[in-house]
Amino acid sequence: MSGQTKRFVIIGGGPGGTTCATYAARLGAEVVLIEKDIVGGAAHLLDCIPSKAMIATGGAMSMMKRAAEMGLAKVQVELDFEALRRRIQGIETHLEDSVSSLLESQGVRLVEGVGRLTGTNSVAVDCADGSTLDLEADIIVLSTGSRPRIPEWAPIDGIRVLTTRHSYPPPELPEHLIVIGSGVTGVEFVHMFSSFGSEVTLVVSRNQVLPGKDPEVAKVLEQSFLDRGVRLVMGARAQSIETSDSQVTVRCDDGRVLTGTHVLLAIGSMPNSENLGLDEVGVESERGYVKVDHNLKSSVPNIYVAGDLSGKLPLSSVASTQGRKIAEHGMGLHAGPHRHLDYDKAASAIFTDPEIAEVGLAEVDAFAEGRKVRVTKVPFSMSAKALINNDIRGFAKIVSDPATGVVLGGSIVGRHAAELIAVIALAVTAGLTVTDLVESLFVHPALTEILGEAAE
Ligand SMILES: Cc1cc2nc3c(=O)[nH]c(=O)nc-3n(C[C@H](O)[C@H](O)[C@H](O)COP(=O)(O)OP(=O)(O)OC[C@H]3O[C@@H](n4cnc5c(N)ncnc54)[C@H](O)[C@@H]3O)c2cc1C
Numbered sequence: 025m026s027g028q029t030k031r032f033v034i035i036g037g038g039p040g041g042t043t044c045a046t047y048a049a050r051l052g053a054e055v056v057l058i059e060k061d062i063v064g065g066a067a068h069l070l071d072c073i074p075s076k077a078m079i080a081t082g083g084a085m086s087m088m089k090r091a092a093e094m095g096l097a098k099v100q101v102e103l104d105f106e107a108l109r110r111r112i113q114g115i116e117t118h119l120e121d122s123v124s125s126l127l128e129s130q131g132v133r134l135v136e137g138v139g140r141l142t143g144t145n146s147v148a149v150d151c152a153d154g155s156t157l158d159l160e161a162d163i164i165v166l167s168t169g170s171r172p173r174i175p176e177w178a179p180i181d182g183i184r185v186l187t188t189r190h191s192y193p194p195p196e197l198p199e200h201l202i203v204i205g206s207g208v209t210g211v212e213f214v215h216m217f218s219s220f221g222s223e224v225t226l227v228v229s230r231n232q233v234l235p236g237k238d239p240e241v242a243k244v245l246e247q248s249f250l251d252r253g254v255r256l257v258m259g260a261r262a263q264s265i266e267t268s269d270s271q272v273t274v275r276c277d278d279g280r281v282l283t284g285t286h287v288l289l290a291i292g293s294m295p296n297s298e299n300l301g302l303d304e305v306g307v308e309s310e311r312g313y314v315k316v317d318h319n320l321k322s323s324v325p326n327i328y329v330a331g332d333l334s335g336k337l338p339l340s341s342v343a344s345t346q347g348r349k350i351a352e353h354g355m356g357l358h359a360g361p362h363r364h365l366d367y368d369k370a371a372s373a374i375f376t377d378p379e380i381a382e383v384g385l386a387e388v389d390a391f392a393e394g395r396k397v398r399v400t401k402v403p404f405s406m407s408a409k410a411l412i413n414n415d416i417r418g419f420a421k422i423v424s425d426p427a428t429g430v431v432l433g434g435s436i437v438g439r440h441a442a443e444l445i446a447v448i449a450l451a452v453t454a455g456l457t458v459t460d461l462v463e464s465l466f467v468h469p470a471l472t473e474i475l476g477e478a479a480e
Pocket of ligand 1: 035036037038039040041058059060061063064065067068070071073075076137139167168170188209296300330332333337338339340341342343
């Protein structure tokens with residue numbers, strides 16, 4: 025160690041790596057961050073942000089198409105693909121610049137290149153300029169993220185057969201897009217492209233979209249897709265994709281054959297861990313994800329893992345919180361009792377129309393575990409603000425302990441669900457009761473009022 029200054033070397037500059045770098049530097053560490061591509065990581069540049077920006081454009085289009093329902097004269101609206109491309113690039117550049125200046129302002133040294141472990145305290149970097157750099161570290165943080173899973177039967181070409189990462193936006197607007205995979209990512213892309221006006225077919229391997237989620241929530245989304253003309257192909261697994269000049273053909277395991285102009289695969293992700301030197305240094309992993317303890321330490325005590333590579337909840341919000349926790353732990357702040365990251369209390373959202381958000385214990389899981397809970401639910405049709413917004417779809421549901429009234433979880437389907445869930449998330453984390461929610465004086469008219477009513 026150089027004097028008392030701890031040296032952090034972080035491989036991967038997504039939300040996990042950059043948050044860890046910023047906090048560790050603030051706490052007095054000497055920090056080197058290695059990034060092979062773009063600072064900000066997949067979250068800012070390839071996954072969360074561009075997908076949400078495209079969804080916001082689609083949402084604006086849908087609202088304008090329904091202008092007459094708000095008492096406005098009919099509005100003509102048309103997608104400008106080049107303007108959309110510039111908008112996405114503008115957001116990416118803005119975010120990359122702001123993350124880079126934040127790191128710079130904290131004194132973090134940025135190294136452009138590919139990092140790998142060479143020992144328990146050393147990292148080598150194949151730098152972008154062709155040189156090699158050897159770094160010594162007291163603490164090493166692996167935060168190399170994940171990438172879309174591509175099965176061997178999918179001939180991805182980035183033109184007709186796409187992953188999410190070819191879609192911001194794709195080379196052309198698909199006339200008829202077949203989306204394979206009906207998890208969170210799949211349904212968001214169905215929503216995105218159907219709001220742009222593409223015909224969309226969704227291949228659903230089970231008997232509901234969003235497998236594993238509350239069936240009541242999934243039903244609202246399925247209905248909204250059907251209302252918009254999305255074709256749902258239920259209980260089918262795609263097995264092969266063939267392309268011709270103008271068409272794609274998807275064959276399913278039950279014999280069904282689907283044709284369209286483009287295919288998008290959204291069937292999960294895999295960790296970026298192949299060339300990290302894990303085995304050589306004795307870092308234990310399982311299916312490529314590094315095994316970690318509750319402090320995010322790997323089997324090698326000074327090597328930590330943040331983000332998707334930890335195999336925990338693959339969310340940007342989780343990655344950055346893990347990054348902060350690692351910085352604090354690595355700098356010795358967690359010597360006494362402290363609050364560990366509780367993944368069961370992480371709020372998450374699905375940016376469809378209507379939006380879906382949830383936190384804590386789900387009704388469906390409480391039921392499966394045979395746990396006694398109180399479930400209260402109020403539809404948005406009861407909300408004055410929902411009427412004002414001309415959107416009364418969905419509901420808010422609160423799960424609480426019948427004995428103590430403590431809020432255990434909740435789900436919201438409806439406009440602004442991703443924002444509204446914050447109230448329930450805070451209640452779950454702080455151990456608040458339904459009475460605390462009922463007695464909160466919310467703004468009127470506002471969608472939040474429904475949460476007080478749902479708690480009653
Ligand atoms: C389509 C899609 C939408 C999503 N939307 C949301 C959302 O709305 N909200 C949310 O919370 N989460 C969302 N996620 C999940 C979120 O993107 C990830 O959980 C998050 O990016 C994980 O952050 P990370 O720091 O682990 O890695 P990443 O963001 O993947 O960053 C890892 C970085 O490491 C770099 N790297 C890899 N290997 C090396 C190496 N050897 N040397 C140097 N650099 C390296 C990569 O270039 C990359 O920049 C979405 C995911 C997808 C696929």
